[in-house]
Amino acid sequence: MIRDEDILTIDAPSLTAGERLFLPAILGGMKTTLRHMFALKQRRTVQYPEEKRKLRVENYRGVHRLNRDHDGRVACVACYMCSTACPAHCIHIEAGESPWPDREKYPVKFDIDELRCIYCGMCEEACPVDAIELTPDYSLVGRTRDEMILGKEELLAVFDATRQIKPRKDPHITGYPNSGRPEAGRVDAVLSGTAAEAQDHAARDGDTAAGGAAKAEHGGGPGGDGSA
Ligand code: SF4
Ligand code: SF4
Numbered sequence: 570m571i572r573d574e575d576i577l578t579i580d581a582p583s584l585t586a587g588e589r590l591f592l593p594a595i596l597g598g599m600k601t602t603l604r605h606m607f608a609l610k611q612r613r614t615v616q617y618p619e620e621k622r623k624l625r626v627e628n629y630r631g632v633h634r635l636n637r638d639h640d641g642r643v644a645c646v647a648c649y650m651c652s653t654a655c656p657a658h659c660i661h662i663e664a665g666e667s668p669w670p671d672r673e674k675y676p677v678k679f680d681i682d683e684l685r686c687i688y689c690g691m692c693e694e695a696c697p698v699d700a701i702e703l704t705p706d707y708s709l710v711g712r713t714r715d716e717m718i719l720g721k722e723e724l725l726a727v728f729d730a731t732r733q734i735k736p737r738k739d740p741h742i743t744g745y746p747n748s749g750r751p752e753a754g755r756v757d758a759v760l761s762g763t764a765a766e767a768q769d770h771a772a773r774d775g776d777t778a779a780g781g782a783a784k785a786e787h788g789g790g791p792g793g794d795g796s797a
Contacts, residue, residue, distance in 0.1 A: 618708075624705045624707075625705070626705050626734055626735045627735075629703070629704075629705040629707075630688040630689070630690050630703040631688070631703055631704050631705050631706045631707040631709075632683065632703070632704050632706045632707070632708075632709045632719075632727055633681050633683070633686075633692070633701060633702070633703055633704070633719065633724055633727065634701070634702055634703075634704050634724055634725075634727035634728040634731060635676075635679060635700060635701060635721060635724035635725050635727075635728060636699065636700050636701070636702060636728050636732075636737045637725060637728055637729075637737075642669065642675075643675060643676060643679075643700070643721065643725060644698055644699070644700035644737075645662075645675065645676045645679060645696075645698070645700040645701065646667075646672050646673070646674055646675065646697075646698055646700070647662055647664035647665070647674040647675055647676045648674075648697060649662060649664070650695040650696060650697060651691075651692035651693075651695050651696050651701050652692075653695070654691045654692060654694070654695035655691060655692055656687070656689060656691060657685045657686055657687050657689075658685070659681055659682040659683075659684075659685035659686045660679075660680070660681050660692060661678070661679075661680045661681075661682075662676050662678065662679050662680075663676065663677045663678035663679075664676060664677065665677035676721060678720070678721060679720065679721040679724065680718050680719065680720050680721075681718070681719050681724065682717065682718050683709055683717045683718070683719060684714060684717045684718075688703065690703055699737060699738045701724075702735070702737070702738075704727060704731045704735060705731070705734070705735065706727070706730075706731060
């Protein structure tokens with residue numbers, strides 16, 4: 570039971586004559602509006618999709634990707650940390666015995682339901698080998714719910730399409746070589762040519778994984794985890 574002496578009575582503050590007219594608040598709001606109208610250098614409107622916003626590559630949380638290791642294999646070790654941490658329960662993994670001697674398991678199946686995802690970033694925080702990351706690509710579209718569920722090959726293809734603008738972090742736990750950091754110019758140029766870079770990269774490496782960007786923008790395109 571609450572004692573009388575624990576109850577606080579708070580009276581509403583009395584308004585001054587000016588506040589009763591709401592003029593100071595109206596003028597304050599108009600001042601903010603006018604400041605934004607004439608601050609041309611701080612223009613925030615972009616003509617999307619012809620013009621795309623420049624985003625911070627390092628921490629923008631867009632479409633997921635599954636990273637490859639230095640041998641081109643899927644870096645995931647199927648530990649389930651990301652799916653355990655995911656508050657939206659949108660990561661589904663099926664683990665299998667690894668065909669490689671340097672790890673016990675690898676993901677036979679790895680799906681992310683991008684429609685259920687709330688893009689909180691918990692999965693990439695939880696991953697012990699930095700195998701899953703969110704990218705600065707926000708242009709994921711699909712005509713059906715199924716198209717919005719990205720499988721392993723599509724997530725690997727997103728990595729292929731974005732690794733030039735966001736190299737994989739140095740995963741100390743595995744001792745993989747340092748993959749470097751994005752150059753300043755590349756950071757500024759994010760999203761200005763993701764698909765084109767994917768094509769360039771695919772052409773250089775002779776793989777067909779550039780479909781990741783295409784999937785991210787148009788919905789479709791296989792990659793490969795090097796296990797075949
Ligand atoms: S960003 Fe958040 S909601 Fe989306 S898959 Fe990762 S942990 Fe789940
Ligand atoms: S993506 Fe990372 S956290 Fe998720 S299962 Fe693979 S290794 Fe574990």
